[in-house]
Amino acid sequence: MIYEWRIHGEPVNVFTRLLLICSVLFVIVLRQADAVADASGTHTEPEPITIGAIFSVTGIAAPHNRSLLEMIAVVAERVNENGGVLGRPVEVLVFDNNSTSIGALEAAHAARDAGVTAVIGAHWSSHSLAIAPVLNEAGIPMISPASTHPGVTLNKDYVFRVSFTDVTQGRAMAHFAIESLKAKTSIVLSNIDEQYSATLAHYYSEAFQAAGGKVILDYGYRGAAADFTPLIETISRLDTDVIYIPGYSRDTALLMKQARKHGVTATFLGGDGWDMLERLIPEDVEGSYQTAQWHPDIPNRVSHFAQKLFDESTIDTITNYSTPLVYDAFMVLVKAIENAGSTDRKAIRDAIAATDNYLGATGSISFDEHGDLRDTNVIIMKYVHGKRVFNSTVSP
Numbered sequence: 001m002i003y004e005w006r007i008h009g010e011p012v013n014v015f016t017r018l019l020l021i022c023s024v025l026f027v028i029v030l031r032q033a034d035a036v037a038d039a040s041g042t043h044t045e046p047e048p049i050t051i052g053a054i055f056s057v058t059g060i061a062a063p064h065n066r067s068l069l070e071m072i073a074v075v076a077e078r079v080n081e082n083g084g085v086l087g088r089p090v091e092v093l094v095f096d097n098n099s100t101s102i103g104a105l106e107a108a109h110a111a112r113d114a115g116v117t118a119v120i121g122a123h124w125s126s127h128s129l130a131i132a133p134v135l136n137e138a139g140i141p142m143i144s145p146a147s148t149h150p151g152v153t154l155n156k157d158y159v160f161r162v163s164f165t166d167v168t169q170g171r172a173m174a175h176f177a178i179e180s181l182k183a184k185t186s187i188v189l190s191n192i193d194e195q196y197s198a199t200l201a202h203y204y205s206e207a208f209q210a211a212g213g214k215v216i217l218d219y220g221y222r223g224a225a226a227d228f229t230p231l232i233e234t235i236s237r238l239d240t241d242v243i244y245i246p247g248y249s250r251d252t253a254l255l256m257k258q259a260r261k262h263g264v265t266a267t268f269l270g271g272d273g274w275d276m277l278e279r280l281i282p283e284d285v286e287g288s289y290q291t292a293q294w295h296p297d298i299p300n301r302v303s304h305f306a307q308k309l310f311d312e313s314t315i316d317t318i319t320n321y322s323t324p325l326v327y328d329a330f331m332v333l334v335k336a337i338e339n340a341g342s343t344d345r346k347a348i349r350d351a352i353a354a355t356d357n358y359l360g361a362t363g364s365i366s367f368d369e370h371g372d373l374r375d376t377n378v379i380i381m382k383y384v385h386g387k388r389v390f391n392s393t394v395s396p
Contacts (some may be wrong), residue, residue, distance in 0.1 A: 047088060048084075048089045048091035049085055049091065049343055050092075050093055050114070050115065051091070051092050052092075052095055052114065052119040052140075053121055054095045054097055054104065054111060054119055054120075054122050055094065055121050056099040056124070057094065057098075058096055058098055060099045060250070061123065061124055062099060064123065064248070064320060066320075067320045068123055068322060069094065070313075070314050070316070071306075071324075071326040073092075074314065077313070078309060079330075079334055085338060086341070086342070086343075090334075095107035095108075095110050095111050095121075097122060099124075100127075101129070107131065108131035109134060111135070112135065117141075117343045117348065118141040118143070118348060119142045120145065120330055121144060123146050123147065123322065125147040125148055125152060125195055125199075126149075126195050126196060127147070128144045128147035128149070128152045129149060129151055132153070135159065136157065136158045136159050139158060139345050139349075141158050142159045142160065144160070144162075145322060145326045145329040146293070148169065148200070148272065149165070149166055149199050153371040153372055158349050159371050160371040162325050163322075164293060166196070166200040166271075167203050168396055169200065169203075169272060169291040169378050169396075170201075170202070170203030170204040170206070170271075172291055172396040173269055173291050174206075174207035174213070176380050176394055177244075177269060178211045178212065179211075180380075180392070183213060183267075184214065185215075185240045185241050186215050186240060186241065186242045186243070187217045187219075187235060187238065187244070187266070188244045189220075189245045189255065190218075190219075190245075191221060191246075191251050192221065192222065194223055196246070197223075197246050197247050197248070198220065200246035200271050201218070201220075201246050204244050204246065205244075207396075208244075216238055217234070217235070219231060226254060228259070229258070229262075233262070235264055236264060240266050241266060242267045242268070242269050243267070243269065244268075245270050246270060247270070247274075248273045249273070249274060249277055252270060252273075252277065253276070253284075256268055256281060260283075267289070268285070268288040269288065269289050270288065270290040271291050272291055272292055272321070275319075278386050278387060286385070286386075287382070287383060287384075288382070288383045289382050289391065290380075290381055291394075292321050292379045292380075293325060293362055294322075294325065294361065294379070295379050295381060295390045296318065298390070300361065301359075302361050303362070310323065328360035331358075332355055332358060336352040336355065339351040352367070353367055353371070363376075377393045379391075379392075379393055379394075
């Protein structure tokens with residue numbers, strides 16, 4: 001079994017590989033030996049089907065991508081144990097996007113030049129926005145597990161996602177705030193260095209005000225900021241029901257912790273980018289709400305199978321709730337290749353587009369004409385005693 005790592009298409013040296021393995025625990029791909037001997041002579045193994053995985057192995061997003069890469073490894077191994085796809089083993093080549101848009105662009109070029117059949121990735125929207133045009137132009141099917149920016153799939157025939165969009169989750173949280181929390185006023189704080197955050201803030205604000213609420217402060221902060229004192233002093237002088245922070249875990253945790261320290265008592269709301277807050281600031285996030293695409297308590301046999309598979313194959317349980325979406329993206333691709341009956345990219349693309357009511361870990365998967373999910377619901381979770389508890393499901 002060979003595990004192959006590439007950074008921008010170049011094989012890494014032994015030392016770097018060891019560091020990466022320590023960082024991500026283990027990665028992928030499961031290539032059978034090139035040839036095996038049997039009693040009748042030499043038997044050549046079928047050529048593997050190569051699937052590119054573009055994620056963050058290094059950089060700020062790496063801790064958020066680690067379990068996603070682990071899930072790919074687990075699922076690829078299970079597929080190969082069951083005979084592979086079309087009688088051929090699956091080989092997953094990991095391309096590190098360095099947690100930057102430029103790194104993602106280089107990774108997309110490397111995946112294209114490597115001749116991959118399809119690509120799973122990326123996770124963060126800013127990374128998928130960089131790779132999608134390259135792969136679409138090359139005619140390489142791409143399925144993002146969790147990039148929610150509307151522009152990821154827009155006008156790209158070869159690009160799909162198995163997640164909701166920021167339009168959907170922004171509206172869902174706005175409706176929840178108005179209808180369930182009875183909020184009349186809101187502050188919106190977005191990370192202007194991340195397109196995901198700025199876009200999600202826009203759709204939340206739009207929906208909140210359309211439903212009769214009032215946004216009394218709309219402020220953009222820098223993602224690398226560490227001291228939010230001037231902003232928090234402003235917030236402290238305003239009387240608001242809720243504060244919406246559609247950021248990632250690092251910036252949100254810093255901002256929220258400092259706000260609580262300065263006496264801010266409003267209810268915090270967030271998006272699916274909150275994937276570590278219960279570990280980073282368990283006390284300060286108490287009572288907050290966020291939108292999500294999956295929760296372990298949702299009754300779904302495929303979800304339970306994916307959890308069990310992950311738990312038995314790694315040293316972790318699923319703590320990043322985007323991880324099951326990788327399972328869905330991979331299995332949708334596998335099913336499409338089987339339905340296409342070949343590794344022809346156009347045939348695979350058409351088979352992905354034709355996916356209809358495929359039961360995945362996150363629910364039923366069908367794609368619309370844009371490559372987005374049809375009829376998707378949004379989960380609302382609440383932070384209670386250091387845990388993310390299922391609260392409700394919203395259909396925006």
